[in-house]
């Protein structure tokens with residue numbers, strides 16, 4: 001049912017979609033690419049995340065390394081090649097420079113700054129077709145496109161909880177519910193986001209630094225902007241009050257806060273809680289992705305990981321879809337289990353990100 005495309009072309013686009021799932025969700029969409037050579041070989045590439053090469057550049061580099069004749073090849077990409085100079089150069093020009101005569105893309109680029117790649121390619125004499133893999137590519141990035149349309153950052157929520165869903169014991173103790181392995185994973189993740197957000201309650205309770213640290217406490221290369229949400233003033237001697245980079249948003253309005261963060265150029269936010277702010281983000285429909293570190297502890301009474309969702313019947317429950325992009329949807333970290341979900345994007349988890357870089361049909 002792919003009118004106008006050969007079986008080999010359908011297979012090439014499937015390979016590009018599979019490759020897209022190797023990337024990390026966040027500021028940029030998941031994008032994959034495949035080059036179909038004259039002798040029916042397929043080479044794949046993907047975009048690993050903001051600041052790294054786009055999928056087209058990645059696959060062109062791999063194909064050149066493999067000695068592929070690009071002037072006799074077709075390129076399949078899950079998103080229209082971009083036309084703008086962002087953190088990397090325009091992909092449309094890279095395709096023209098590589099001499100690729102034939103391009104198939106799945107989804108038009110709705111980002112006005114980047115759109116227009118198809119027209120540039122056509123003007124340069126490249127054969128351009130679209131629509132193959134449209135539904136799959138659209139579903140894969142539906143949360144990301146929703147965030148862009150709402151002019152807010154992509155939002156990941158982190159939950160670190162006991163098996164009975166507690167983030168703190170009744171006496172307020174909360175360090176450390178999860179294991180060293182989980183905390184190391186969480187710090188690596190912190191270094192990939194633009195900002196980390198907590199409410200004033202967490203600042204008062206824990207005096208967090210909200211930075212990204214390695215196993216020995218050393219700062220990681222890329223540091224997120226620390227963000228605090230809420231009306232209460234920060235204690236003057238707290239780490240976040242003393243950090244000149246801290247952004248304190250004196251509001252409880254999630255939509256306004258996210259709009260402000262986007263206007264400051266932040267495109268991927270990690271919400272680390274506590275329960276009031278986490279619940280408020282879910283209630284506002286403003287969580288796109290969830291990482292839940294589940295520790296093998298039963299705390300009994302304590303502070304539940306989320307409050308304020310105001311759902312009283314199962315049919316109103318927020319449902320999450322296991323997400324296989326970049327890493328498995330579920331795996332063990334020391335004694336803990338890490339669960340990775342995407343919100344409201346059915347089918348996004350299908351097809352794990354594994355697979356060869358180069359294979360023959």
Ligand SMILES: NC(=O)c1ccc[n+]([C@@H]2O[C@H](COP(=O)([O-])OP(=O)(O)OC[C@H]3O[C@@H](n4cnc5c(N)ncnc54)[C@H](OP(=O)(O)O)[C@@H]3O)[C@@H](O)[C@H]2O)c1
Nearest residue numbers: 167199200201202205230231232252273274275276277280
């Ligand atoms: N285990 C973990 O991973 C983890 C992570 C974080 C926190 N915690 C624990 O969580 C506890 C703190 O809980 P918490 O709920 O007070 O923390 P919180 O959610 O970080 O902060 C709550 C405060 O945020 C402000 N706020 C801003 N926007 C809000 C909104 N839309 N809805 C509700 N409140 C909003 C309010 O203060 P204003 O009056 O200032 O507006 C509110 O009192 C501590 O015991 C901490 O150790 C555990």
